[in-house]
Amino acid sequence: MMSGWLRRLPIFWQTLLLVLACLLVAQAMSIAMFVSVRPPRPQVYPMGDIAEALGAPRHGRDDDDTPRLATQLTRSAPTADTEGMVTDSSMVSRLAERLGVPVSCVRLFYEADQSATYPFRFKKVDSGVPIRHGEPMFFNTVLAGVQKDGVWRVVRTPDKPWISPWQQRTVLWFVLSALMVLPLAFLFARQLASPIRRFAAAADRVGHDPRAPAVPVGGPAEVRLAAQALTAMQLRLSETLAERTAMIAAIAHDLRTPLARIAFRIETAPDALRKPVQSDVEQMRAMIAATIGFVRGVHVGEKKGLDLLALVQRIASHCHEMGSKVSVAGSPAWVEGDSVALERLFQNIIDNALAYAGSAEITVIADEGRACVKVADRGPGLPEPMLDDAFRPFNRGDPSRSRQTGGIGLGLAIARSIAAEHGGTVTAANRDGGGLVVTTEFPAAPHLAPAS
Template sequence: MKLGVPRGLPIFWQTLLLVLASLAASQLVTIAMFAVMDPPRPDFNRLGDVADALVGGRGERGQRERALLVRQAREAPAPGEGMTSDPAFTRRLAERVGQPVEQVRLYFEPDQRAAFGDDRRRHNHRLVPLRRGEPIFFNTVIAGIETADGWRVVKTPPRPLIAGWQKRMLLWFALSALALVPLAWWFARRLTRPIRSFADAAERMGRDPLAPQVAEEGPAELRQTAHALNLMQERIAAYVAERTAMIGAIAHDLRTPLARIAFRIEGAPDEVRDKVQADIEQMRAMIAATIGFVRGSTSSHEATDVDLGALIAGLAREEVDMGRPVTVGQIDPLRVRGDRLALARLFQNLIDNGVAYGGRVELSAVRDGRDAVVTIADHGPGLPDDQIERLFQPFERGDPSRNRETGGIGLGLTIARSIVQEHGGTLALRNRAGGGLEAVCHIPTRD
């Protein structure tokens, strides 16, 4: 059984549990440091430590922070800046090391004497002697005794940039952070994964109302939002299905009266019959295109791996075989996930538009990062920039007239963009620098 925060717990409680777990981990680190590490030595030296260092005993570096440094010198030590001496302390040190007071030197910072104890104590603004056994402490000290080889000198090293207690605090912060990183990473991943899935599903639904619904998982707030989104998707899908079914039914039912009209004008004069028959054929073409558009937007095909480069090259060969002015540029090996028939219809519509309005068409399919970029460029007059986006609206044409000799009924680009969006891509038209119009299609690749 996998332990952890229960699935579907609200974000508030998940965050609260994370905070409590963080506090617990921090306290465990603190307890472990107290149990394992030795307590820090005070940042000062006793008079006895100074005496031991002078005679070669304890007090050398490594026993405490700022341990006394020992060296040999030819001359007696001199006090540092701001340091002073006291005959009583010097005499006490001489007794400790067993040397005459004339052969002993002791200097210290004057504000250090009364920190923990002193050979004299202030009382009513008067310095009075301390008792004989009271300890004497120094923070910064220089001392020396004269020997046969010169002077043996001990001194306090400079204060480190980071004190011992500061190092322990930094260690505590570092260990606490290391203890919390896995917990925070797990919490962030657990919280963001359903949000990311929710965003991806919402994007799919924006492209296709018939896309799979959002998985209702994760925290309670996300599950409630996903449920509301799924209900909205069902309503939108039902609305779209109802409207498309109505349009398809109307377009289908119009075939019957058109057939009757065509039958009844057989006896009309030739001049009238030819004009009416042309109108009937145009209406039949519009109805067929509308039915095709409705069926294409409501049908769902199984996605497969499609060799996009081979598909573009095959369409180009078929166009050349039919004697149409289509040439091929760079074709890269590209694989996409989608419906092969729908993609073939997409590019065929773009090729037909390019040939109809631009005369000559050039095809290319190249890779741009993780996208396949297919370009269908013609050599026509182009279009004003403010009219390009209008062409993607249903029943809009580059030629404002309804002359069937100059093109279809204005659903080709609408169908093309719908197919691209169903495959997670984009389709845009733009004027070429050298003249003409080009359709640029971006579709995500498999690798």
């Protein structure tokens, strides 16, 4: 784990330190490999090695990494069977002299070195074989043979492996360096991502509820600055909302006095004028009461385990007593919540269905950790672009403010606010065959159900 001071460093310095640490680890691995592993010997075959392989077993060089020459005995003289192999009389004479046999008893074929210039300290000759300190050096395929007692002893350089030893060591070096650096990169990524995830979760909570707890200040300097800025913005939003809420509540409250005077003065007016004005006054009073209730916020009391099926059945029974058509089906679904607030939530949704369709069909479902309540009706429904707007304050499907078709457009907005306070969601969708389905989902709490 990173120490406290390191976690508080800016992301720039944390990244720079990680790069430097990885570089140091990689260099340490390189030095360790350089010291502990012997460097690969070039795959070069001096003529002396070839002569030893033809004349006697190799000796004195068992510790080198050069592949051994393949040896075989045959009755026939070797011939060049690889395209590009050549022979040179001077090289054959040198080999025969080394073996102490006539030139006619020696065969030597090789692939001439194609380099434009030979390595340092190597002399270029017409035979195409570099010579160092008078010793011909063969870097490519060699095929040689000597005849003794009627039998040809033939040697050939082995085929080059797909991955040579020095390449294997290089790959091992890279793998070990990556394995050494990986834990550092993992710790860095985890320590850097953790405060960012916490910041994102806190910012999401603030986006849903300005009264949510402030964003925790921690992690790199950039994240701390962002958290402080978001906390300041949250305070400003809360103050602005509080001021506007207080202003709207004050205006709505002050309107009650002139409405009371209007209602008092209209009492002596003729019936033809008094009754319509009284109806308007009552409607304005209802609108003012609803507005005051909304701007004061949704109060959620103590939460405890409750069954949504039993809750909506109780609401449905009240609706039946008022002559409304409400049906309930489904299975028990336990959640943790305030029964008064949730009853208000579902009452608003059911009232909305009754206002526009005259009936409501309720289904309660508990599945996969979610408790779901669907309230469906056979009303006119809503155009698709307006489905989410239905939950905005003072927005109604019916643009009028007629009391015969509902209130002032706060019922669904209040329902969504109560659902958010319980960690749930409220959505609307058009129903197949006409009508609307309002779906409310909460985190299920089956562990709160009483033992049977």
